[in-house]
Amino acid sequence: MKKALFSILAAAALLTACVDLDLSPRSQGSSENWYSTAQELEFSLNALYQPTMWYTEAWRLWPTDRWTDDWNQRTQTYDWLGGTISTTWSEGANTWSNYYKGIARANTIIQSIDKAKENLSDAQIEQYVGEAKFFRASFYTYLITLFGDVPYYDSTMTLEEAYTMGRIDRNYILEKIYADFDAAAAALPTSYSGAQRITKGTALAMKARAALFMSDWNTCAKACKDCMDLGVYSLHPDYRELFLSQTKTSPELIFALPASNELGKHSYDEAATRSFYPRNNGGTSVAQPSWHLFFAYTCTDGLNVEDSPLYDPADPFKNRDPRLSEVCVPFDSEFMDYVYNPRPSATTTLCISTGQQVKNNDTKVVSKDCSYNGLVLKKFVDEEWIDDRLTDTPMRIIRYADVLLMYAESKMEMNQIDAS
Structure with missing residues (x-):
């Protein structure tokens, strides 16, 4: 009897002790305890700078150039050249999934920022939300450019919600893209003294690219002009040198993904x-x-x-x-x-x-x-x-030369020919 009573008391003690257990793991991040400090938010944002997130721009060597008649590849006949692209085409599937992975991460950062309010200044919150909105807008830009109407969401969702989501008119999404780029441009500085991150000029330049892709000439020209008026960019004096690995930074590079052979992060x-x-x-x-x-x-x-x-x-x-x-x-x-x-x-x-x-x-x-x-x-x-x-040459996403050319093209399309 005593043994039975002891067993019951021991079990009760164990069950009672479980009440005070911290169920959030301390050895790794989780959705319960992450996004609460500046370091955790920067780690999460840094993941959006990875080349795989910029699949059509920086993953492998010039992937989108390979989809055009600007390129020859001797080793194989590509699906897009042979006209055999289908829903099983890996390049298309990877492009779709990687950009939506980036969007999901950006949405989570924006939605979770309140967890860190006690540990962050207002300026830090603005910067982190601005960066996340920049990435979300950029990834949606490539999706509507490549696929037209696509599913759009700007918050986290359940699996059930995801299964029922359909395509949304790309013009509606474009307005959302503009709003995100505008918010990013308003929140971000023109330059950083330390490690280079997304800036006001980057948001304006990418907004111009989105507008150009959608033939919105007026919006493109204005975004380009706003970027030019910042006065922080200029053309690199040597065209060939600009694209070599020795040129890690340049006043022409508005946005580039860094790489390092020493750290094993090769381009x-x-x-x-x-x-x-x-x-x-x-x-x-x-x-x-x-x-x-x-x-x-x-x-x-x-x-x-x-x-x-x-x-x-x-x-x-x-x-x-x-x-x-x-x-x-x-x-x-x-x-x-x-x-x-x-x-x-x-x-x-x-x-x-x-x-x-x-x-x-x-x-x-x-x-x-x-x-x-x-x-x-x-x-x-x-x-x-x-x-x-x-x-370890930087993977260049957009340059000041792109801004100048987009501005000139937009002005010409609007028949506003001037000295520019």
Whole structure:
């Protein structure tokens, strides 16, 4: 009897003790105890700076360029080129899911900010909410641009609510996007003294991009002008240098995702970088600019190649927009320690460092696996890639040059031609 009574009392004690247990884990974050400090909010916001969140802009090498006729990829025939895209297409599914993951995270931050009010200043709350609204607006911008009408939500929801949600008119969503960008621009500073984060100029520039995508010329022009009037941006003096890994910061970079080889956060790994530089340097040249892109650059008289008397088919880089020679490697030019010459007659080429003629692996006569169309990418491709075939060049989302071009295009579309 005593044993039974003791067992009952022990069980009661155990059950009573459970009342005071802290059920929120202390070794990791949870929805119950997270978002209560500045550090936790910044951790959550930092996740939205990851390249995977910016799937069509920074995940892998120029994914959306690969969806156009600006690009050639020798290794495979892509679904979008073959016209076989379906609902099972991984690129489309990943784009959709990653942007909605980012939106869900931004919504949670905005909705949970009250948990931290006792630990944050009003300025901090404005900044964190402003950043979250910027990300939400940016991700919705890409969704309505790529998919048209999409589901829209700006707060957390249950699974049951998610299952019943349908598509909403993209024009309604666009107004929500504008409101988020405006709120972000009002809340964020023009610059930071420490680690670079989203700024007022970033919100204005991305609002302009959203408006441009939707052919809202007046809104685009105004957002561009507001960004320009901040007076904090200017064009980088050297076009090629701007896109190299050595250029971590520049007055032209409005928003870029940082990377670091030292921390193991590479922009692109060995397999990616080797796809772009010549075979004479140990690259594979499986990906290259297309001739469609090549001929999109005008001659120095502003005319297309088919109309300009300056165009010389025997020397197609001559008298062209100077940016062309920084995007594609000009024939017979020195690049990454070799003279690049894809002509069938060039079975040997000059190695600059040794001064010797060597076998030319960048012509089809010598190597059938060289550049499929004879063009090799120069923009972004860095001499430093040869050392460890890794790069930590910043992944540029939007630049001041984009703002200037968007402003000019919008003014032209509205027939408001002026000195700009």
